[in-house]
Amino acid sequence: MLLQNEDVINYNVDWLRRFRGNSRLVLRPKTTEHISKILKYCNERRLAVVPQGGNTGLVGGSVPLFDEIILSTQLMNEIINFDCNSGVLTCQSGCVLENLSANVSEHGYMMPLDLGSKGSCNIGGNISTNAGGIRLIRFGSLHGSTLGLEAVTADGSVIDCLTSMRKDNVGYHLKHLFIGSEGTLGIVTKVSILCPKAPSSVNLALLGCSNFDDVLKILALTKSNLGEILSAFEFLDAVSMRCSERYLSQKCPIQSAPFYVLIETSGSNDDHDQEKLGGLLEAVSSSGLIVDGTLATDLSKISTLWKLRESITLGLLEDGFCYKYDVSLPLSSFYDIVTLMEDKLKELPYLKVCGYGHVADGNLHFNVTSRIYDERISGTIEKELYKFVASAGGSISAEHGVGQFKRDHMTDVKSPEVLSLMRNIKSIMDPHCILNPYKVIP
Numbered sequence: 001m002l003l004q005n006e007d008v009i010n011y012n013v014d015w016l017r018r019f020r021g022n023s024r025l026v027l028r029p030k031t032t033e034h035i036s037k038i039l040k041y042c043n044e045r046r047l048a049v050v051p052q053g054g055n056t057g058l059v060g061g062s063v064p065l066f067d068e069i070i071l072s073t074q075l076m077n078e079i080i081n082f083d084c085n086s087g088v089l090t091c092q093s094g095c096v097l098e099n100l101s102a103n104v105s106e107h108g109y110m111m112p113l114d115l116g117s118k119g120s121c122n123i124g125g126n127i128s129t130n131a132g133g134i135r136l137i138r139f140g141s142l143h144g145s146t147l148g149l150e151a152v153t154a155d156g157s158v159i160d161c162l163t164s165m166r167k168d169n170v171g172y173h174l175k176h177l178f179i180g181s182e183g184t185l186g187i188v189t190k191v192s193i194l195c196p197k198a199p200s201s202v203n204l205a206l207l208g209c210s211n212f213d214d215v216l217k218i219l220a221l222t223k224s225n226l227g228e229i230l231s232a233f234e235f236l237d238a239v240s241m242r243c244s245e246r247y248l249s250q251k252c253p254i255q256s257a258p259f260y261v262l263i264e265t266s267g268s269n270d271d272h273d274q275e276k277l278g279g280l281l282e283a284v285s286s287s288g289l290i291v292d293g294t295l296a297t298d299l300s301k302i303s304t305l306w307k308l309r310e311s312i313t314l315g316l317l318e319d320g321f322c323y324k325y326d327v328s329l330p331l332s333s334f335y336d337i338v339t340l341m342e343d344k345l346k347e348l349p350y351l352k353v354c355g356y357g358h359v360a361d362g363n364l365h366f367n368v369t370s371r372i373y374d375e376r377i378s379g380t381i382e383k384e385l386y387k388f389v390a391s392a393g394g395s396i397s398a399e400h401g402v403g404q405f406k407r408d409h410m411t412d413v414k415s416p417e418v419l420s421l422m423r424n425i426k427s428i429m430d431p432h433c434i435l436n437p438y439k440v441i442p
């Protein structure tokens with residue numbers, strides 16, 4: 001299917017409304033063969049192509065800079081097979097994550113990843129960004145859960161690595177080149193994912209604490225007390241919580257605190273899991289690490305509590321403009337940048353500075369808002385944040401990728417040798433640079 005003129009506007013603008021391209025053509029193929037023919041045609045004529053899934057990416061990777069052709073996988077949404085014995089799901093890359101979750105749950109399984117954008121993002125987009133999310137702590141990254149994939153490279157070649165076997169050590173593990181390469185090396189068309197069994201017992205605790213050191217002490221106690229049943233450990237600060245409450249028109253059910261943590265257990269035995277979680281809650285409370293807390297054991301309360309965490313991203317946009325950063329930092333200096341930035345920005349017209357994220361994975365989502373975009377704010381943030389991340393030995397992109405947003409910082413954080421190898425790989429797989437040009441590689 002082909003879209004033109006006014007229909008293409010939404011495909012040109014990214015989710016954060018920061019980047020806007022000027023493509024006049026969106027192609028929505030249904031099969032691998034269609035993609036192969038399209039890329040062969042574009043490659044021969046040197047026409048640039050931007051792969052797009054759910055367009056929920058946060059680094060401007062899914063939208064064109066100029067008039068590149070947008071190749072949307074939205075109509076490639078067929079579930080090919082689910083093997084109830086192994087838990088291996090095979091599907092086309094345009095399947096929406098939430099639909100896949102609903103489908104595998106009918107067989108008693110779950111998807112190994114969960115993101116706030118699950119209602120729109122596609123599994124192909126997830127794989128191409130190597131998306132993390134709240135369950136990475138339990139199930140690891142998509143480099144592990146993706147057993148195989150099929151992709152089409154720039155000249156139209158179909159690379160069939162779509163095994164559904166858990167072990168396959170025959171030659172180079174080419175699938176990894178497509179995981180996290182943000183559509184610059186090929187278009188992922190089919191995937192096979194290893195799904196874990198859905199837990200029969202799930203509990204979620206929301207705790208409030210008075211300082212970030214206590215968050216870290218709770219994390220350490222959680223890991224040793226809960227062990228294998230821990231399935232998520234997320235944190236948010238007070239500004240993030242207020243933002244979510246306002247967006248949802250819903251009050252946080254516990255007393256206000258400077259920091260909050262959400263601790264989820266997933267297991268197979270209610271009594272066992274609740275005993276372990278009860279022991280943890282007793283320990284954190286008797287050590288004076290929390291100011292208040294609540295426990296959810298039924299699915300409806302669990303989902304209400306999760307909404308408080310998942311809605312921050314949407315809530316922040318209500319201020320007007322959101323400067324969104326996603327960094328990895330050692331836990332010892334994890335939250336310091338939020339306090340430091342409040343000071344650095346104090347003369348500028350910002351509205352909020354806040355931090356939340358996947359603390360157990362060392363992943364901070366650092367966000368600032370203002371009514372409209374202000375270059376002085378973004379300039380100050382980037383100067384201070386990237387300096388801070390470099391001196392702490394962190395990463396300037398923990399899970400959102402590079403896209404067009406962070407491309408020019410690649411030379412600051414990757415050595416010339418590493419960049420040269422990346423460029424060589426790109427030139428072998430896409431010699432005319434038609435796939436997602438101007439993204440990732442500087």
Ligand code: FAD
Binds near residue numbers: 051055058120134187
């Ligand atoms: P798009 O946005 O369409 O594309 C993303 C990138 O992948 C682009 O570079 C695009 O060219 C490429 N691409 C897309 N499909 C293909 C394909 N089939 N083949 C090759 N390249 C392709 N991210 C996280 O990591 N963790 C989170 O917890 C998280 N939460 C989020 C919550 C919200 C509310 C929002 C809006 C975003 C969140 N994200 C998160 C970011 C985003 O949802 C993820 O990066 C997601 O994986 C993108 O999927 P998508 O289908 O929307 O991809």
Ligand code: MLT
Binds near residue numbers: 116133312357
């Ligand atoms: C999240 O964990 O909520 C996402 O990565 C989105 C964000 O950073 O806002």
Ligand code: ZN
Binds near residue numbers: 399
């Ligand atoms: Zn995240």
